[in-house]
Amino acid sequence: MDEIPKSHPRYHSLIIRKNLVDAFRQGIVVPEGLIAHGRGEALDYILGEKTLEPAYNAIEAASALLLTSENPVISVNGNTAALVPRELVELSKITNAKLEVNLFHRTLEREIKIGDLLKSYGADEVLGIGSDASETIPGLESKRRFVSRRGIYYADTVLLALEDGDRTEQLVKMGKNVIAIDLNPFSRTARAAKITIVDNVTRAMPLLIEYCKKLSTRQPSELAEIIRRFDNETNLKMMIKAIRDRLSALSFFEVV
Numbered sequence: 322m323d324e325i326p327k328s329h330p331r332y333h334s335l336i337i338r339k340n341l342v343d344a345f346r347q348g349i350v351v352p353e354g355l356i357a358h359g360r361g362e363a364l365d366y367i368l369g370e371k372t373l374e375p376a377y378n379a380i381e382a383a384s385a386l387l388l389t390s391e392n393p394v395i396s397v398n399g400n401t402a403a404l405v406p407r408e409l410v411e412l413s414k415i416t417n418a419k420l421e422v423n424l425f426h427r428t429l430e431r432e433i434k435i436g437d438l439l440k441s442y443g444a445d446e447v448l449g450i451g452s453d454a455s456e457t458i459p460g461l462e463s464k465r466r467f468v469s470r471r472g473i474y475y476a477d478t479v480l481l482a483l484e485d486g487d488r489t490e491q492l493v494k495m496g497k498n499v500i501a502i503d504l505n506p507f508s509r510t511a512r513a514a515k516i517t518i519v520d521n522v523t524r525a526m527p528l529l530i531e532y533c534k535k536l537s538t539r540q541p542s543e544l545a546e547i548i549r550r551f552d553n554e555t556n557l558k559m560m561i562k563a564i565r566d567r568l569s570a571l572s573f574f575e576v577v
C-alpha cells in the first residue's frame with residue numbers, strides 16, 4: 322500500500338484504517354470488525370475526532386474504578402488488539418488488571434494470534450485462550466459466553482470496547498462493574514455499562530493510562546468519591562447534547 326502522507330487532513334483516520342486492514346490480513350481482525358469500525362468512524366466524524374468533555378469525566382471515573390477494583394479484567398477483541406496493543410498491556414500493568422481475549426467470532430487460531438500479539442508488547446499472561454475459557458456467562462448464546470474462570474468470570478470490574486450489548490447486559494446482571502469504550506452513546510452497551518467512555522478507543526486508552534498514573538497516589542476515599550459522583554445516564558445525556566450542539570454548528574441550514 323502507498324505511504325499515507327503526514328500532511329493529509331485525515332492522516333490519523335487513515336492510519337487507523339491501515340492498521341485494521343493489516344491486522345485483518347494477519348487474521349487478527351475479522352471482516353465484521355471492519356464494518357463495526359465503519360459505524361464507529363461515522364460517529365467519530367461527528368465528534369470532530371476529539372475527546373469531548375463528558376468523555377474526560379468518564380475516563381476519570383473509570384480510572385478511579387480500575388484502581389480500586391480487586392480483580393479488574395481488560396477484555397480484548399480483534400479490533401482493540403489491532404488498534405491499541407501497547408496501551409492494553411500498559412494499562413493492565415498499571416492497574417493490575419488481567420488481560421483476557423474474548424471474541425464474538427471465536428477461533429482458537431485467532432485467540433492465539435491475539436495472545437501472541439499482546440505478549441510481543443510485554444504481556445506476561447493472556448487469559449481466555451482455548452480451554453482456559455471454560456466458564457460460561459449465563460443467558461448468552463454467542464461464543465462471547467466462554468470466559469476464563471480466573472478472568473472475566475471472577476472479575477469485579479471488566480473494561481471492554483467495541484462490545485455487543487448482549488454480553489454487556491449479562492455481565493451487569495452477574496454483578497460486575499462494566500466500563501465500556503464505545504463511540505455510540507445510543508448503543509445497548511453504552512446504556513447498560515456502569516461507566517461509558519464515548520470516545521475512540523485510540524484516544525481513550527492513552528488517556529486512561531494518563532489518568533490512572535495521575536490518580537494512583539490518591540487516597541481510596543478520594544477515588545471512591547470520584548466514582549460516587551459519576552452517573553452514566555447523566556453523562557450519556559451530556560454527550561448526546563454535545564453531539565447535537567456539534568451537528569447544529571456544522572449545519573448550513575437552520576436546525577429545527
Ligand code: ATP
Nearest residue numbers: 357358361483485486503504505508509510521522
Ligand atoms: P449494541 O449491541 O451495544 O447496541 P452494536 O450492535 O452497535 O451495539 P457492535 O456492532 O458489536 O455493537 O460494536 C461496535 C460498536 O463499537 C459500535 O457501537 C461502534 O460505534 C463502536 N466502535 C467502533 N469502532 C470504535 C473505536 N475505534 N472506538 C470506540 N468505539 C468503536
